[in-house]
Amino acid sequence: MNKKDKNTVDETEDKTPENVLNEDCDDTVSEALSESDSNGNPSYEELFDKHEELEKQLLRSNADLDNAIKRTLSEVEKAHKYGVEKLLSELLPIIDNLESALTNLSKDSKKEDKEGIELTLKSFESTLDKFGMVPIYPDNEQFNPEKHEAVSMEKDKSKKDGFIGNIFQRGWELHSRVLRPARVTVIKN
Numbered sequence: 001m002n003k004k005d006k007n008t009v010d011e012t013e014d015k016t017p018e019n020v021l022n023e024d025c026d027d028t029v030s031e032a033l034s035e036s037d038s039n040g041n042p043s044y045e046e047l048f049d050k051h052e053e054l055e056k057q058l059l060r061s062n063a064d065l066d067n068a069i070k071r072t073l074s075e076v077e078k079a080h081k082y083g084v085e086k087l088l089s090e091l092l093p094i095i096d097n098l099e100s101a102l103t104n105l106s107k108d109s110k111k112e113d114k115e116g117i118e119l120t121l122k123s124f125e126s127t128l129d130k131f132g133m134v135p136i137y138p139d140n141e142q143f144n145p146e147k148h149e150a151v152s153m154e155k156d157k158s159k160k161d162g163f164i165g166n167i168f169q170r171g172w173e174l175h176s177r178v179l180r181p182a183r184v185t186v187i188k189n
Contacts, residue, residue, distance in 0.1 A: 081132070081175050082174060082175065082177065084131055084174075085174055085177075085179065088128065088131060088133055088172075088174060088179065089172075089179050089180065091124075091128070092172060092179070092180060094124070095121065095124055095125070095128075095170075096169065098117055098120060098121040098124065099121065099170075101117050102114065102117050102118065102121065105117075128172075131174070132174055132175040133172055133173070133174050133179070134172070134173050135170045135171070135172055135173075136148075136170060136171030136172060136173055136178070136181070136182045137167065137170050137171075137182065138164045138167065138171075138182050138184060139164070139167065140163070140164070141163065141164050142162055142163050142164070143162050143163065143164060143184070143186045146178060146181075147171060147173075147178055147181055147182060148164065148171065148181055148182050148183075148184050149171075149181040149182065149183050149184065150184060150185070150186045151168055151183050151184065151185055152185050152186075153185065153186050153187075153188040154166070154185045154186070154187060154188070155187070155188065155189050156187050156189070157189060159187045160187065161187055161188060161189055162186065162187065163186070163187045164184045164185070164186065164187070165184065165185035165186060165187050166184065166185045167182060167183070167184050168183040168184065168185075169182065169183040170182055171183075
């Protein structure tokens with residue numbers, strides 16, 4: 001091959017259809033992106049701004065979706081935790097009646113009757129405990145308006161002001177949420 005042929009071959013190697021197409025595409029894309037054409041297509045800057053705006057919307061939408069998922073999971077957890085609240089609050093008078101039956105048993109009643117009521121009460125309380133119910137029995141505690149309901153005031157020199165005197169009715173909590181406050185008297189000397 002002579003020098004002239006060699007140069008021709010080198011030039012044709014650079015001008016393969018793929019290279020020519022890539023060069024043409026690069027020029028076309030650059031022109032299209034740099035300014036709007038006569039057909040009204042957007043410029044590169046307009047497309048870039050639109051892209052940024054869409055990215056921000058996507059991020060906001062993802063954040064909203066994450067928050068909605070977290071909120072839903074929290075609500076489902078609360079529903080599982082407190083879904084039995086109404087039922088358990090309806091059962092509290094039964095416990096009150098069993099406690100009242102124990103304190104008001106006549107002296108003529110049999111020992112077996114008292115033991116039966118005590119066992120029934122204990123099994124009832126252990127069942128409530130399985131659901132997260134715990135009694136509020138404020139013996140020797142200071143009055144707390146979130147957990148106690150003051151029925152009246154009383155004087156008692158052996159106790160400090162603001163402490164619980166007599167307890168009329170136990171309160172109950174369900175997973176640290178007060179279902180029913182304890183009914184008490186408050187010491188006021």
